[in-house]
Amino acid sequence: VLKAEIAAExxxxxxxxxxxxxxxxxxxxxxxxxxxxxxxxAVILPADRAEISKMMRVASREKINIIPRGAGTNLCGNTVAxxxxxxxxLNRLNKIIEIDTANLCAVVQPGVINADLQKAAAxxxxxxxxxxxxxxxxxxxxxxxxxxxxxxxxxxxVTRDNxxxxxxxxxxxxxxxxxxKTIKNVTGYDLTRLLCGSEGTLGIITEIIAKLxxxxxxxxxxxxxxxxxxxxxxxxxxxxxxxxxxxxxxLMEKVLIDLVKNYxxxxxxxxxxxVLLIEIDGDEDSIQSMSHRITEICFEENALRVDSxxxxxxxxxxxxxxxxxxxxxxxxxxxxFSEDATVPVxxxxxxxxxxxxxxxxxxxxxxxxxHAGDGNLHPIFMADMNDTDxxxxxxxxxxxxxxxxxxxxxTLSGEHGIxxxxxxxxxxxxxxxAIEIMRGIKxxxxxxxxxxxxxxx
Amino acid sequence: VLKAEIAAExxxxxxxxxxxxxxxxxxxxxxxxxxxxxxxxAVILPADRAEISKMMRVASREKINIIPRGAGTNLCGNTVAxxxxxxxxLNRLNKIIEIDTANLCAVVQPGVINADLQKAAAxxxxxxxxxxxxxxxxxxxxxxxxxxxxxxxxxxxVTRDNxxxxxxxxxxxxxxxxxxKTIKNVTGYDLTRLLCGSEGTLGIITEIIAKLxxxxxxxxxxxxxxxxxxxxxxxxxxxxxxxxxxxxxxLMEKVLIDLVKNYxxxxxxxxxxxVLLIEIDGDEDSIQSMSHRITEICFEENALRVDSxxxxxxxxxxxxxxxxxxxxxxxxxxxxFSEDATVPVxxxxxxxxxxxxxxxxxxxxxxxxxHAGDGNLHPIFMADMNDTDxxxxxxxxxxxxxxxxxxxxxTLSGEHGIxxxxxxxxxxxxxxxAIEIMRGIKxxxxxxxxxxxxxxx
Numbered sequence: 024v025l026k027a028e029i030a031a032e033x034x035x036x037x038x039x040x041x042x043x044x045x046x047x048x049x050x051x052x053x054x055x056x057x058x059x060x061x062x063x064x065a066v067i068l069p070a071d072r073a074e075i076s077k078m079m080r081v082a083s084r085e086k087i088n089i090i091p092r093g094a095g096t097n098l099c100g101n102t103v104a105x106x107x108x109x110x111x112x113l114n115r116l117n118k119i120i121e122i123d124t125a126n127l128c129a130v131v132q133p134g135v136i137n138a139d140l141q142k143a144a145a146x147x148x149x150x151x152x153x154x155x156x157x158x159x160x161x162x163x164x165x166x167x168x169x170x171x172x173x174x175x176x177x178x179x180x181v182t183r184d185n186x187x188x189x190x191x192x193x194x195x196x197x198x199x200x201x202x203x204k205t206i207k208n209v210t211g212y213d214l215t216r217l218l219c220g221s222e223g224t225l226g227i228i229t230e231i232i233a234k235l236x237x238x239x240x241x242x243x244x245x246x247x248x249x250x251x252x253x254x255x256x257x258x259x260x261x262x263x264x265x266x267x268x269x270x271x272x273x274l275m276e277k278v279l280i281d282l283v284k285n286y287x288x289x290x291x292x293x294x295x296x297x298v299l300l301i302e303i304d305g306d307e308d309s310i311q312s313m314s315h316r317i318t319e320i321c322f323e324e325n326a327l328r329v330d331s332x333x334x335x336x337x338x339x340x341x342x343x344x345x346x347x348x349x350x351x352x353x354x355x356x357x358x359x360f361s362e363d364a365t366v367p368v369x370x371x372x373x374x375x376x377x378x379x380x381x382x383x384x385x386x387x388x389x390x391x392x393x394h395a396g397d398g399n400l401h402p403i404f405m406a407d408m409n410d411t412d413x414x415x416x417x418x419x420x421x422x423x424x425x426x427x428x429x430x431x432x433x434t435l436s437g438e439h440g441i442x443x444x445x446x447x448x449x450x451x452x453x454x455x456x457a458i459e460i461m462r463g464i465k466x467x468x469x470x471x472x473x474x475x476x477x478x479x480x
Numbered sequence: 481v482l483k484a485e486i487a488a489e490x491x492x493x494x495x496x497x498x499x500x501x502x503x504x505x506x507x508x509x510x511x512x513x514x515x516x517x518x519x520x521x522a523v524i525l526p527a528d529r530a531e532i533s534k535m536m537r538v539a540s541r542e543k544i545n546i547i548p549r550g551a552g553t554n555l556c557g558n559t560v561a562x563x564x565x566x567x568x569x570l571n572r573l574n575k576i577i578e579i580d581t582a583n584l585c586a587v588v589q590p591g592v593i594n595a596d597l598q599k600a601a602a603x604x605x606x607x608x609x610x611x612x613x614x615x616x617x618x619x620x621x622x623x624x625x626x627x628x629x630x631x632x633x634x635x636x637x638v639t640r641d642n643x644x645x646x647x648x649x650x651x652x653x654x655x656x657x658x659x660x661k662t663i664k665n666v667t668g669y670d671l672t673r674l675l676c677g678s679e680g681t682l683g684i685i686t687e688i689i690a691k692l693x694x695x696x697x698x699x700x701x702x703x704x705x706x707x708x709x710x711x712x713x714x715x716x717x718x719x720x721x722x723x724x725x726x727x728x729x730x731l732m733e734k735v736l737i738d739l740v741k742n743y744x745x746x747x748x749x750x751x752x753x754x755v756l757l758i759e760i761d762g763d764e765d766s767i768q769s770m771s772h773r774i775t776e777i778c779f780e781e782n783a784l785r786v787d788s789x790x791x792x793x794x795x796x797x798x799x800x801x802x803x804x805x806x807x808x809x810x811x812x813x814x815x816x817f818s819e820d821a822t823v824p825v826x827x828x829x830x831x832x833x834x835x836x837x838x839x840x841x842x843x844x845x846x847x848x849x850x851h852a853g854d855g856n857l858h859p860i861f862m863a864d865m866n867d868t869d870x871x872x873x874x875x876x877x878x879x880x881x882x883x884x885x886x887x888x889x890x891t892l893s894g895e896h897g898i899x900x901x902x903x904x905x906x907x908x909x910x911x912x913x914a915i916e917i918m919r920g921i922k923x924x925x926x927x928x929x930x931x932x933x934x935x936x937x
Contacts, residue, residue: 266584368583
């Protein structure tokens with residue numbers, strides 16, 4: 024609990040309106056898109072880097088935990104006050120400072136919403152690569168802190184690949200700048216990418232230089248339907264193995280198709296066990312040759328049908344169906360969450376088979392959704408937290424799934440992050456020496472362990 | 481100087497033949513592609529990670545400096561024993577372990593030569609993005625340690641963008657693995673990219689998982705000639721500003737053209753003050769539309785001529801001329817080195833003008849060579865080390881050039897690294913707080929400061 028004089032000090036730093044301690048405010052900030060709830064002692068909403076610098080000096084002096092937060096859409100419990108402290112809401116830093124068309128980049132504050140940056144960039148025929156499913160709500164600061172991806176990461180990369188520089192307030196209150204507007208920069212250690220994906224544990228990001236790329240001249244969306252999950256998985260491996268890089272390659276299993284069929288009124292083939300939503304982009308010529316080859320591969324792997332969206336509206340409807348999976352699942356069962364197991368793409372058939380086996384064994388409602396082209400699975404688990412037996416089976420399922428993932432050369436997280444959701448699995452992927460190095464790095468940035476403590480380290 | 485019993489211990493670890501102390505061997509390892517020479521106390525050539533782990537334990541126990549080295553082609557004095565110690569030559573670890581076509585990656589040991597990896601990948605229609613000018617000699621381990629680029633970095637990125645995972649021996653002798661064969665990985669801090677570009681100061685890289693990409697179906701090379709350097713610079717800004725990404729966009733100034741004209745017998749237009757070597761790649765369709773637009777832009781910016789290579793042989797000859805600049809310059813003056821100032825591409829005309837001014841002011845032989853598309857300049861300085869006055873003017877020139885570079889929002893190094901060459905300029909780009917963080921990270925990995933000490937930190 025915060026001492027009254029310290030609370031007063033924070034309050035005077037940001038002004039009366041921007042330091043919240045009312046029970047209803049604390050309740051609002053006690054959860055994010057993950058499951059666990061922790062009530063903070065206060066919420067602070069500074070106006071700028073100077074206020075953040077000052078409040079970090081106070082927090083360091085008083086050893087008060089600070090939990091930075093954008094939109095709270097992260098899926099791993101990264102923005103909740105697990106060990107008490109103050110939630111630092113960055114949403115007042117929400118300016119798009121510059122769209123620099125000459126240097127193909129944008130300078131933005133952390134609270135800018137992904138979709139707003141996309142809109143601003145689109146006016147110049149540009150876009151920001153990462154397109155997380157939460158793009159209508161999530162912030163660029165959150166995208167950087169979590170190293171967010173999205174369907175088109177397959178072609179355009181995750182946030183780290185689309186990041187040029189940062190301004191960061193350290194726990195000491197010092198402000199540093201990393202990188203800049205140059206595409207290349209190898210001066211000193213790569214702090215930019217170290218901070219990207221650091222899940223709010225190393226510093227407070229106050230400005231971001233994001234790379235922009237040209238909006239492709241044309242796009243084409245397909246829906247390939249298959250009677251077997253393994254045929255889909257093999258199609259994906261074949262497409263990638265023949266060095267075609269679609270803009271997106273999304274796999275959806277029947278259980279999820281059925282959910283969005285009811286939800287969005289979309290028509291999918293009745294006999295499909297799984298569908299592949301494929302988007303390619305580029306020039307007319309390359310779209311044609313890719314279309315041809317992809318269709319060929321799908322039929323070689325026993326596709327039932329390959330349909331292409333004939334209008335942009337039809338294509339958008341297919342994408343809406345993809346994005347509707349989360350909300351639709353939430354209508355089916357009380358507890359819904361998406362895991363993030365990621366394997367080398369050649370192992371896609373194996374991991375999908377493994378998940379099917381585990382589903383049988385543990386009798387759970389799970390549907391595979393996947394950014395299949397980069398081996399990034401998002402199995403959607405649907406359960407009820409009040410059913411202790413089901414929750415135990417769920418726990419067991421996830422443990423076995425991650426063990427299999429790592430055994431296949433995969434990773435615990437392709438794009439959602441670790442947070443508290445998967446902290447306990449870290450030793451599956453990294454040995455003790457590597458984890459010690461990470462702890463050492465954390466200590467360099469945050470000697471008093473006040474920044475988002477109790478996270479993955 | 482190494483104690484006899486310690487030398488014996490190292491010798492017994494790797495075998496008689498692989499621990500060198502003969503004066504001629506020490507002389508061979510006393511320099512790299514930078515200027516300064518420092519004689520090591522010994523040279524060790526281990527066979528594998530196990531030997532490296534053992535020798536690092538001894539080095540840590542005895543506090544003996546270890547300087548990892550591949551081909552020694554780095555341009556910033558990164559592989560010399562500045563404070564004494566043992567040079568660790570990694571060339572025996574030279575196996576291409578796997579070309580994984582299903583996952584579009586290669587697993588290689590650090591001593592594999594870049595060109596050899598390119599050759600192995602080409603058999604499967606694949607390539608490794610980075611193509612440093614030294615690619616016939618430099619090693620992949622060196623590429624990772626220095627975060628190497630090359631002309632086609634403009635489209636295909638630098639080494640960090642083409643890196644999936646590492647195996648690293650720490651100074652403690654512990655071995656860690658980072659990343660893997662998955663395209664996406666956000667588990668824990670991004671140690672892979674922290675190690676990339678760390679210039680041999682954090683750990684010994686013993687295995688690399690490198691991303692491979694498809695060799696583009698077609699390529700086209702142009703040579704655009706201009707009567708003014710500023711017209712070239714403006715053309716580059718216009719090309720990038722219109723969101724065209726060529727595979728390479730290389731600028732060469734008259735003083736350098738004259739050198740390679742003599743050297744390679746190539747014919748360049750007589751009235752050209754500068755040329756732009758442009759390579760585009762992709763499908764026929766996109767090549768055609770890019771060709772058209774690029775030619776248009778060049779003429780809008782007053783190009784004298786735009787010629788395209790009509791055969792692959794002609795194109796290769798143009799590229800050979802580009803690569804011959806270094807050797808040709810070395811025939812002109814005794815001391816030749818290439819700087820690495822990098823600016824946002826919109827600032828290219830400004831920095832080129834600044835260099836022209838400094839050339840006048842300091843009366844030096846300097847020719848601008850540039851990976852112009854990403855604002856990465858390599859001014860080639862030609863001088864004589866025995867001319868003290870010239871050397872002083874050179875020093876002054878470089879200082880002023882980097883001050884201007886940073887003032888334009890640029891960086892000290894686009895792809896060559898910092899090493900001892902540019903250590904003293906670090907405070908121009910990073911403030912004290914950022915440098916302290918880097919020093920802290922160094923200490924986490926290397927508490928006794930035995931790994932490549934006296935480098936940029």
